[in-house]
Amino acid sequence: xxxxxxxxxxxxxxxxxxxxxxxxxxxxxxxxxxxxxxxxxxxxxxxxxxxxxxxxxxxxxxxxxxxxxxxxxxxxxxxxxxxxxxxxxxxxxxxxxxxxxxxxxxxxxxxxxxxxxxxxxxxxxxxxxxxxxxxxxxxxxxxxxxxxxxxxxxxxxxxxxxxxxxxxxxxxxxxxxxxxxxxxxxxxxxxxxxxxxxxxxxxxxxxxxxxxxxxxxxxxxxxxxxxxxxxxxxxxxxxxxxxxxxxxxxxxxxxxxxxxxxxxxxxxxxxxxxxxxxxxxxxxxxxxxxx
Amino acid sequence: xxxxxxxxxxxxxxxxxxxxxxxxxxxxxxxxxxxxxxxxxxxxxxxxxxxxxxxxxxxxxxxxxxxxxxxxxxxxxxxxxxxxxxxxxxxxxxxxxxxxxxxxxxxxxxxxxxxxxxxxxxxxxxxxxxxxxxxxxxxxxxxxxxxxxxxxxxxxxxxxxxxxxxxxxxxxxxxxxxxxxxxxxxxxxxxxxxxxxxxxxxxxxxxxxxxxxxxxxxxxxxxxxxxxxxxxxxxxxxxxxxxxxxxxxxxxxxxxxxxxxxxxxxxxxxxxxxxxxxxxxxxxxxxxxxxxxxxxxxxxxxxxxxxxxxxxxxxxxxxxxxxxxxxxxxxxxxxxxxx
Ligand SMILES: Cc1cc2nc3c(=O)[nH]c(=O)nc-3n(C[C@H](O)[C@H](O)[C@H](O)COP(=O)(O)OP(=O)(O)OC[C@H]3O[C@@H](n4cnc5c(N)ncnc54)[C@H](O)[C@@H]3O)c2cc1C
Numbered sequence: 304x305x306x307x308x309x310x311x312x313x314x315x316x317x318x319x320x321x322x323x324x325x326x327x328x329x330x331x332x333x334x335x336x337x338x339x340x341x342x343x344x345x346x347x348x349x350x351x352x353x354x355x356x357x358x359x360x361x362x363x364x365x366x367x368x369x370x371x372x373x374x375x376x377x378x379x380x381x382x383x384x385x386x387x388x389x390x391x392x393x394x395x396x397x398x399x400x401x402x403x404x405x406x407x408x409x410x411x412x413x414x415x416x417x418x419x420x421x422x423x424x425x426x427x428x429x430x431x432x433x434x435x436x437x438x439x440x441x442x443x444x445x446x447x448x449x450x451x452x453x454x455x456x457x458x459x460x461x462x463x464x465x466x467x468x469x470x471x472x473x474x475x476x477x478x479x480x481x482x483x484x485x486x487x488x489x490x491x492x493x494x495x496x497x498x499x500x501x502x503x504x505x506x507x508x509x510x511x512x513x514x515x516x517x518x519x520x521x522x523x524x525x526x527x528x529x530x531x532x533x534x535x536x537x538x539x540x541x542x543x544x545x546x547x548x549x550x551x552x553x554x555x556x557x558x559x560x561x562x563x564x565x566x567x568x569x570x571x572x573x574x575x576x577x578x579x580x581x582x583x584x585x586x587x588x589x590x591x592x593x594x
Numbered sequence: 595x596x597x598x599x600x601x602x603x604x605x606x607x608x609x610x611x612x613x614x615x616x617x618x619x620x621x622x623x624x625x626x627x628x629x630x631x632x633x634x635x636x637x638x639x640x641x642x643x644x645x646x647x648x649x650x651x652x653x654x655x656x657x658x659x660x661x662x663x664x665x666x667x668x669x670x671x672x673x674x675x676x677x678x679x680x681x682x683x684x685x686x687x688x689x690x691x692x693x694x695x696x697x698x699x700x701x702x703x704x705x706x707x708x709x710x711x712x713x714x715x716x717x718x719x720x721x722x723x724x725x726x727x728x729x730x731x732x733x734x735x736x737x738x739x740x741x742x743x744x745x746x747x748x749x750x751x752x753x754x755x756x757x758x759x760x761x762x763x764x765x766x767x768x769x770x771x772x773x774x775x776x777x778x779x780x781x782x783x784x785x786x787x788x789x790x791x792x793x794x795x796x797x798x799x800x801x802x803x804x805x806x807x808x809x810x811x812x813x814x815x816x817x818x819x820x821x822x823x824x825x826x827x828x829x830x831x832x833x834x835x836x837x838x839x840x841x842x843x844x845x846x847x848x849x850x851x852x853x854x855x856x857x858x859x860x861x862x863x864x865x866x867x868x869x870x871x872x873x874x875x876x877x878x879x880x881x882x883x884x885x886x887x888x889x890x891x892x893x894x895x896x897x898x899x900x901x902x903x904x905x906x907x908x909x910x911x912x913x914x915x916x917x918x919x920x921x922x923x924x925x926x927x928x929x930x931x932x933x
Contacts, residue, residue, distance in 0.1 A: 319743025434712040436700040443704035451697045470693045473803035479796045554709030554755040561747045567907040575915030584927040592872050594932045
C-alpha cells in the first residue's frame with residue numbers, strides 16, 4: 304500500500320466543557336472571554352485516526368487545515384507536535400460571521416486547492432456549536448461520499464477503505480471508495496500525546512501573522528527551515544466568491560440569544576443521619592411520589 | 595408546495611420513535627400555518643407503512659420503496675430527498691438528530707443552499723423584522739437550541755431561504771397521536787430519475803443493531819449516578835434502589851465514559867431528555883449539559899458529599915454525604931414501610 308495524502312480539518316474552540324467559577328459572571332451567565340481556547344476534542348480523535356494510518360502506511364502525509372483567527376495557528380502547531388506534517392490556516396476578516404454553510408464553502412475551496420488527496424478526516428462536531436454539519440457539507444461541496452460518526456478506520460486497500468461507524472443502538476461497517484470524507488465520533492480512541500522529537504522539531508513553527516514583529520534572527524531561521532512555516536491563506540488565495548462567505552453567505556441568522564440561568568429551587572439540606580433519610584422517604588411515600 | 599415535511603427513519607419495518615415525535619410536532623406546525631403535513635419514507639418492504647404514519651395527522655405520504663434503499667446510506671437518500679424538495683418546495687423540513695438525520699440533513703442543506711439548525715429543543719412559528727432594512731418576514735420557523743456547551747439558548751431563523759431545515763433529538767418532542775382514523779394520500783416518489791449507480795458506491799457490509807432494552811425516557815422514577823459513584827460495582831446499589839422503587843437507572847456522561855453504565859442510559863444534552871416525577875442524582879455534580887436533560891423533573895433529590903455541587907441549586911432535597919452510606923438507608927426504610 305502506498306502512502307496516503309490526508310487532510311485533517313480541525314477547529315480551535317472555547318472550552319465550553321469546564322465552565323468553572325471564574326468563567327461565570329455575577330448574573331450566572333458565562334463570560335466567554337474567560338474560557339481557554341482548545342483543540343476541538345473530536346478533531347483530536349480525527350487526528351489520531353490519521354496518525355494511525357500514517358503509522359501503518361509509510362509515506363502518508365497529514366496536512367492540518369483550520370479556519371479561524373490568527374491564533375488558531377496554535378492548533379496547527381499542536382497537531383505537528385503529535386505527528387502532522389504541515390498546516391494551513393484560513394484566516395481573513397471576510398470569513399467572520401460565517402455559519403456552517405459558508406464555512407464549508409470556504410473549507411471546500413481550500414481542500415480543492417490542496418488536491419489531490421485520499422482522505423479528508425475531521426471530528427464529528429465542535430463543542431462550541433455541536434452542529435455536526437461542516438463535515439457532510441464539505442463532502443457535498445466536493446461532490447464526495449462521506450462516512451460520519453466513524454469509530455475506527457479498519458483498513459485501506461488500493462481503492463477502497465473499510466470504516467466502522469457508530470449508530471445510536473449499534474454499529475455498522477461500511478466499505479467506500481477513495482477519496483472520501485470521514486467524520487470521527489468521540490467513541491474513537493483518544494489522540495496520542497505530543498511526541499518529543501516532533502515537539503522539538505516544530506517548536507519554532509510560525510504562521511506569517513505570528514512572524515510579524517519578530518527579530519531578524521527568527522526570520523532567518525524560518526528561511527533556513529521551510530517546514531517551520533505555517534501557511535496562511537486569505538479569501539483571495541482560495542478564490543472565494545464573497546457573496547457566499549460571512550453573513551451574506553449564511554442563510555441562518557441568530558434572532559435572539561438568551562443566557563441560561565437555571566432557576567434554583569428552594570433546596571432542603573439533609574444529613575445522612577437515619578432520621579433525616581427516614582423522614583424524607585416517609586414524605587415521598589405519603590406524597591405518592593414513590594410507593 | 596409550501597408545506598411541512600418530515601423525513602421518517604425506519605428500522606426493521608418500524609418508524610423510529612424520533613420520527614413519530616417529529617410528525618407530532620410537524621402536525622401542530624402545519625396547523626398553525628394552515629398548510630399540510632407531509633411525510634417522506636425511503637426504504638424497502640414498506641407495505642402498510644402508512645398505518646404507522648397516518649394516525650399522526652399526515653396529509654401526504656411520499657414513499658420510495660426499493661431493495662437498494664435499505665439500510666440507509668447517505669448518497670441515494672440525499673439524492674432522493676434533494677430531488678423531492680426541489681420538486682415539492684417545502685417551507686419546513688424536519689429530520690431526527692440521529693446518526694441518520696445528522697448525516698443526511700447537512701448534505702441537503704448544502705445542496706439546496708438553505709439553512710439548517712441542529713439539535714433544536716423547541717420549534718415555534720413567529721414573525722421577524724430585520725432591524726437594518728425594516729423588512730418583515732411572517733411565519734418563520736423559530737429554531738431554538740442550546741449553544742455554547744448549553745450555556746446559552748439561541749433562536750435561529752432562516753429569513754430568506756427555503757426550506758427551513760432543523761434536526762431534533764429523540765425524546766425532546768412529545769409523541770402524540772392526532773387521530774387514529776385519520777387517512778391521507780400516498781404518493782410514490784418517482785425516484786429513479788434522481789439516482790445514478792455512483793450513488794451506491796458505499797456498501798454496508800455488516801450491521802449490528804442492539805434491541806433497545808432500556809427506556810429511561812418514559813420512566814416515572816429515575817435513579818441516576820455520576821462519576822462520584824466510583825465504579826460499576828457501586829452502580830449495583832443504584833440498580834437496587836431503582837429496583838425497589840420501580841424505577842430505571844440512568845447516568846451522567848462521566849459515568850458513561852467511565853464505563854459504569856451503558857450509553858443508552860445517559861441523561862443530558864448529548865443523551866436523553868427526561869422528565870420523571872422523581873429524579874435521584876447520586877454523585878452527579880450537575881454540569882449544565884447534564885441539567886439540560888433533567889431539570890424539568892418534578893422532584894429532584896441530590897445525594898452528594900459536596901454541599902456546593904451545582905446540582906444542589908436545582909434540587910428540592912440535598913442529602914450531603916456519601917452515597918454508599920445513604921442509598922442502603924433509603925432502601926431499608928422503603929422496604930420496611932411499604933408492602
Ligand atoms: C458538548 C458536551 C455535551 C455533554 N453532554 C453531556 C450529557 O449529555 N450528559 C452529561 O451528564 N454530561 C454531558 N457532558 C459532560 C458534562 O459537562 C460533565 O462533564 C458531566 O456531566 C460530569 O459528570 P458527573 O457529574 O457524573 O461527574 P463529576 O463532575 O466528576 O461529579 C462527580 C460528583 O460526585 C460527587 N461525589 C464523589 N464521590 C461521592 C460520594 N462517595 N458520595 C456522593 N457524592 C460523591 C462529587 O462531589 C461530584 O459532585 C457534556 C459535555 C460537553 C462538552
